[in-house]
Amino acid sequence: MNSETEKTLNAELDIFRGSTGTDSKFETFNVPFQQGASVLDALIWINDNLDETLSFRYSCINANACKECMMLIDGKVEYACLKKLQGKKSTLEPLPNKTLIKDLVTDIVPPKEKYAFSR
Amino acid sequence: MDQLNVDVLVVGAGAAGMYASVSAAKSGADVILCDKSLISRGGATVMAQMTVAAAIAHQEADHWTHHLHDTIQSGQGLCNEKLSYELCKNAPNKILEMRDWKTDWANDNARIRQVLAPGHEVKRCCYVDFLNTGPAVARTLRGEVAKHKSIKRISGITIIDLVVKKARVVGAIGLNTETGDFISFAAKAVVLAAGGLTQLFARNSASKNMGGDSHALALRAGANLMDMEFVQFFPIGHLAPRLVGMDPIMWDPFRYKLGGKLLNGHGKQFIENYGGEDGETYKVGRDLAAYAIIKECEAGRGSPNGGAWLSFQHLNKQQLEDAFGPIIKKLANNDIDLTKQSIEVAPIAHYHMGGIEVDERMETCIKGLFAAGECVGGANGANRLSGNAIPEAFVFGDIAGSNAAKLKAASRTLSPQDSEVALSRVMNDLLPPASSNVTSQHETSRRLLHTLQNLMWKNVGVLRDTEKLQRALNEIRRFRKDVFLSICPKQGTAFNTSLMDWFDLRNSLLCAEAICLAASERKESRGAHQMEDIPFKSDEFTKNQIISQQNGYLVSSWKAVQKLDYDLEAKSLAVI
Numbered sequence: 088m089n090s091e092t093e094k095t096l097n098a099e100l101d102i103f104r105g106s107t108g109t110d111s112k113f114e115t116f117n118v119p120f121q122q123g124a125s126v127l128d129a130l131i132w133i134n135d136n137l138d139e140t141l142s143f144r145y146s147c148i149n150a151n152a153c154k155e156c157m158m159l160i161d162g163k164v165e166y167a168c169l170k171k172l173q174g175k176k177s178t179l180e181p182l183p184n185k186t187l188i189k190d191l192v193t194d195i196v197p198p199k200e201k202y203a204f205s206r
Numbered sequence: 207m208d209q210l211n212v213d214v215l216v217v218g219a220g221a222a223g224m225y226a227s228v229s230a231a232k233s234g235a236d237v238i239l240c241d242k243s244l245i246s247r248g249g250a251t252v253m254a255q256m257t258v259a260a261a262i263a264h265q266e267a268d269h270w271t272h273h274l275h276d277t278i279q280s281g282q283g284l285c286n287e288k289l290s291y292e293l294c295k296n297a298p299n300k301i302l303e304m305r306d307w308k309t310d311w312a313n314d315n316a317r318i319r320q321v322l323a324p325g326h327e328v329k330r331c332c333y334v335d336f337l338n339t340g341p342a343v344a345r346t347l348r349g350e351v352a353k354h355k356s357i358k359r360i361s362g363i364t365i366i367d368l369v370v371k372k373a374r375v376v377g378a379i380g381l382n383t384e385t386g387d388f389i390s391f392a393a394k395a396v397v398l399a400a401g402g403l404t405q406l407f408a409r410n411s412a413s414k415n416m417g418g419d420s421h422a423l424a425l426r427a428g429a430n431l432m433d434m435e436f437v438q439f440f441p442i443g444h445l446a447p448r449l450v451g452m453d454p455i456m457w458d459p460f461r462y463k464l465g466g467k468l469l470n471g472h473g474k475q476f477i478e479n480y481g482g483e484d485g486e487t488y489k490v491g492r493d494l495a496a497y498a499i500i501k502e503c504e505a506g507r508g509s510p511n512g513g514a515w516l517s518f519q520h521l522n523k524q525q526l527e528d529a530f531g532p533i534i535k536k537l538a539n540n541d542i543d544l545t546k547q548s549i550e551v552a553p554i555a556h557y558h559m560g561g562i563e564v565d566e567r568m569e570t571c572i573k574g575l576f577a578a579g580e581c582v583g584g585a586n587g588a589n590r591l592s593g594n595a596i597p598e599a600f601v602f603g604d605i606a607g608s609n610a611a612k613l614k615a616a617s618r619t620l621s622p623q624d625s626e627v628a629l630s631r632v633m634n635d636l637l638p639p640a641s642s643n644v645t646s647q648h649e650t651s652r653r654l655l656h657t658l659q660n661l662m663w664k665n666v667g668v669l670r671d672t673e674k675l676q677r678a679l680n681e682i683r684r685f686r687k688d689v690f691l692s693i694c695p696k697q698g699t700a701f702n703t704s705l706m707d708w709f710d711l712r713n714s715l716l717c718a719e720a721i722c723l724a725a726s727e728r729k730e731s732r733g734a735h736q737m738e739d740i741p742f743k744s745d746e747f748t749k750n751q752i753i754s755q756q757n758g759y760l761v762s763s764w765k766a767v768q769k770l771d772y773d774l775e776a777k778s779l780a781v782i
Contacts, residue, residue, distance in 0.1 A: 106700050123448030123540060134703065139650045142701045146243045147413045150453040152252040152341055155244060169451050188384055189701040196361045200245050202382050202389070205210065205238065205358040 095119050096174040098129055102141065103180045106189040113178070120172050125149065126179065127156050127167040130191075143167070143191040158191045159183060207625055208389045212238045212358070213614040214607070215378055215393035217365045218400030218420065220249030221596060222579025224347035225300075225603025226397045226610070231354040233611030238391060239351065240363035240380065242400075242706075246348040248415045249401040250580060251599065253453050254340030257323050257331035259593030260297035265320040265329040267777035270294045272327060275774055277594060280325050281559075281587020282733045283748045284433060287770035288566045289585040292605060297597035300604065301332055309346040310334055316782045323592040324492070328777070331593040337456065337533070343596060363389070364709055365419070368396060368427040369620055369628045374573040375427060377620035379629050383706060386698045390625035392618045395574040395610035398424055398562065399603065402580040403717050404437065407555035408656075408663035411443060411454050417655075417710050418717030420581035424562045425716060425760075429570035431753040432583040434717075435724040436559035436734045438590055439668045441495035442468075443554030445513040449540050456533070457516060457551060461488040463529050468495070469515040469548065470507040476514075496553040496668050497736070503552075513552030518544045553668050557595060559586045559734065560724070563752060568606035574613055578606035584750070584768075588733025649693050651707035654685060658711075658718055666722055671739040675726040682719045690715060719760055720753045727751060727762045 098118045105111025116137060118129040130143050146153035149168050156167040159180040167179075185193035198204060214230045216223045219241035227239040241248050261270040274294040278285050301318070305311055311332050312319040320329040334342040351357050364381045366388070377392045403418030404410040421431055442461070444454040460466060465487050470476045477484035480498040484490045490498075499514045509515050518526065523545050527534050534544070542549065561583030568576045579599040586594060665678035690711065695704035728751060730744040731737045749764045 121448060123450075125448070125450045127450075128448070134707075135650075135652045135656065139652050139695075139704045139707065140702075142703045144243075146248045146415055147253055149450045150253050150413075151451040152453070153243065153247040153413065155247060171450070189699075192701045194384070196244060196384075199352075200359040200361045202360050202363065202384070205360050206208070 095121060096172075098172045098174060099176045100129060101176065101178045102191070104141070104190055105187075107187050118172070124172050125168050126160060126165075126170045126172060126177070129172055130167060142189045144195070155195070157182060157195070207622070207629065208387065209392055209620075209622060209625060210238060210389065211392045211618060212236050213393065214238075214395045214397060214610045215391050216240070216397045216399060216607070217378070217423070218249060218398070218579070219245040219359070220251035220399065220401055220579065221343055221347055221599035222603040222606075223397065223399035224351050225600050226399055226578050226607030227357045228347070228350050228354060229604045229607030230397075230611040231356045233608050235356070235611035235614040237354075237357040238360060238393075239357055240360040240365065242362070242364045242383070242415055242419075244361045245351070245359045246344045249413060250416060251596070252340045252344045253411070253413060254343065254596055255337045255453055255455065256333045256339050256459065257321070257593035258301065258333065258339060258596040259323065259326060259330050259591065260301040260332060260597050261294065261330055262298045262301055262318060262320070262332070263778060263780040264318045264782070267779045268328045268330060269775045269777045270298060271772055271775045272777060273297070273330060274772065276326055277586065277591050280589050280591040282589060282743075284587035284733070284750060284767060286584030286750070286768040288768050289564075289582070291770055291772065292566055293585050293594065293598050293601050296601040296604070300597060300600035304343065304346055304600070307346050307350050309342055325591045326593070336459065336530075337453070339596070364706060365423060366709060367628060367632055368423050368575065369624055370427050370572055371619060371624070373428065373571075375575040376618070376624065379625060379632065381705070381709065383702070384700055386700055386702050386705070388629055390620065390622070390629075392620035394616045394618060395576060395613040397576045397578055397606045397610050398581055399578045399606070400581060402558040403714070404555040404558060406659060406662050406714055406718050406721070407437070407667060408659040409443065409552060410555040411440060412555070417714040419710070419713050420577060421562060421720070422713035422716045424570060424575065424577065425720065425753070425755050427572055427575060428755070429572045429575055430563040431560065431720055432563040432750050433560035433588070433724070434583070434720045434753055435728050435751065436588050437555055437721070438557040438559060438734050439496050439553040440556035441492050441499065441553050442516060442551040443556070445509070445550040445552040446511040447540070447542065447549070449537075449542065451536055451539070452533075454554060455556060457549075460518070460530065464518055464521060464525070467517045467520070468499070468551075469517055470502045471509050471515075472507055473515070476502050476507070499552060500668050509550040511550050511552075513550045515548040516551045517548040519546070519548060521545070555667075557590055559583070559588065559590050560721075567609045568602055569609060574610070574616070576606040576610050578602040588735065649689060651693055651695070651704060651711045654689060654693065655707070655711050655714065658682070658685065658714060662718055662721070666725055668736065670725055670735070670737050672726065672729075672737070675722055679719065679722040679726060682715060682722055686715050686719065723760050723762055724751050724753055
């Protein structure tokens with residue numbers, strides 16, 4: 088049995104905001120979390136509590152099955168659902184080698200699965 | 207508005223949608239397969255862990271009529287037996303067809319391995335690998351879809367509404383999420399395959415996309431839903447500590463192999479107090495386990511996060527590693543050591559037996575509108591047998607796709623004007639003019655969804671009663687009438703998360719009302735629908751409940767259960 092009570096920690100996330108053709112910037116969000124929470128948990132928390140317009144891809148939430156939540160976390164390519172939050176500052180950016188759509192969303196759709204291809 | 211023309215539009219690219227697309231293409235139809243998320247990745251299929259039931263009799267003598275018998279038993283008198291028949295009769299061919307398409311079912315050479323699962327009288331459940339069946343199945347079908355030039359795949363399309371003329375579906379309006387543009391699809395047939403709706407409950411094993419899109423699209427198009435009150439709750443979903451990289455229903459295989467003990471917040475075994483048995487072996491039934499955990503919590507004896515402890519601490523490191531080596535490593539990455547700590551588990555919404563009313567060709571009462579997969583109601587009655595979800599996706603996908611393709615000779619009748627009218631109806635009804643500024647400062651789609659999820663969990667969850675259901679129904683009606691329309695996201699931008707969430711919520715609220723209404727009308731306890739103030743089954747309710755939308759209101763009615771005469775045929779072992 089776990090005897091220790093869950094302690095609330097705080098993560099400071101610098102998140103890339105912007106879309107193609109607009110000015111981009113980094114915006115800082117402070118997110119409370121419990122030990123073990125993932126970066127994706129924090130992004131969902133931001134959507135729920137601070138800014139519903141922050142965009143990122145995800146579907147399966149924590150099974151690491153959909154593989155949609157890949158992004159750059161402190162300069163490294165990671166799945167946001169697997170990356171644990173640290174009680175310190177972290178920087179989140181869209182994948183660098185993909186076309187930016189908005190915020191942390193890039194064009195990861197295979198060319199033959201794109202709307203433009205079907206037209 | 208852009209328009210794409212096609213024979214068959216398939217909505218949702220999980221196993222059912224992909225199978226439907228392949229079958230429609232093989233029957234000579236042009237197909238568009240679209241998904242809100244990425245093709246093959248978004249729904250429940252990729253999250254499926256292990257069992258796929260089919261009477262292929264590779265390990266033990268079996269016959270599909272016995273699978274049918276088990277399915278009907280589990281459904282407690284409410285299966286549409288014609289649908290159950292199609293499911294069980296065709297499941298074996300689908301397993302073998304998937305093998306031809308290179309799904310690597312676990313095997314001993316030519317014999318596919320099959321294991322016993324609860325409710326099946328023989329070893330009937332195929333699998334690929336522990337916790338890996340879904341991704342393998344999704345990969346296979348994705349490859350098969352790609353082989354057909356007549357299937358166009360489009361990721362990132364949210365279907366907003368179907369367009370119906372004279373009780374016949376003629377197309378659909380979609381939102382291209384990457385650009386924010388609306389698109390119309392002129393189609394001769396539409397297959398709805400966008401999965402279940404367990405996302406409506408606060409505790410669930412769903413992906414983000416499983417909020418009842420298919421059901422809501424069907425209902426608004428004039429089709430019927432059936433048996434919406436039956437939601438299956440999995441008793442020991444993972445609750446705490448936070449565990450990432452794993453599906454929350456992962457503890458079941460652990461219990462099969464290693465037993466484990468359920469303990470209450472005081473560290474005491476409690477299943478025995480409810481008439482169950484829970485020792486070194488995993489014997490307690492799902493219904494009883496869920497009931498007992500919830501009752502312990504109500505009595506103030508829950509675990510800290512509102513569930514029960516599951517302990518494997520009587521085992522040593524070696525025993526755990528021998529049984530689940532790679533998984534033990536994943537647990538270690540989450541700082542979980544089962545020799546030193548227990549984990550918390552609780553019931554979670556896992557599958558929905560109810561769904562869209564279809565005939566045995568998977569067609570609804572709207573001509574040309576088909577459904578496939580979890581969104582279909584009827585095959586599983588009041589409770590689903592373990593392992594029936596994936597074969598249901600294959601079989602119903604195949605039937606829906608091939609029947610939809612038969613309409614390819616029909617003429618396409620969706621005009622650009624029709625599309626504009628359909629879109630403007632959505633917009634006028636729901637979105638305020640761009641100039642207005644009535645956006646609520648306090649409420650967002652995300653927050654209202656969470657309120658809805660908590661409401662559904664507390665009042666329409668594992669244990670229901672008349673008063674709780676009425677309270678929930680009133681609240682949901684208020685949300686739909688007063689709150690939802692005040693949350694107005696802006697339109698017309700790329701990857702507009704708030705607009706997508708808002709369209710999702712529109713569907714989820716409608717489905718939630720349908721579930722609450724259906725649950726409050728079924729004044730008995732049966733299968734997954736358990737009423738604390740009416741704790742018995744009544745013969746007068748051995749019938750299916752239909753929910754339809756009339757003049758904007760949801761209406762409940764009843765119909766006789768579709769029965770079938772069949773004989774149990776002799777079981778035999780497959781000759782290989």
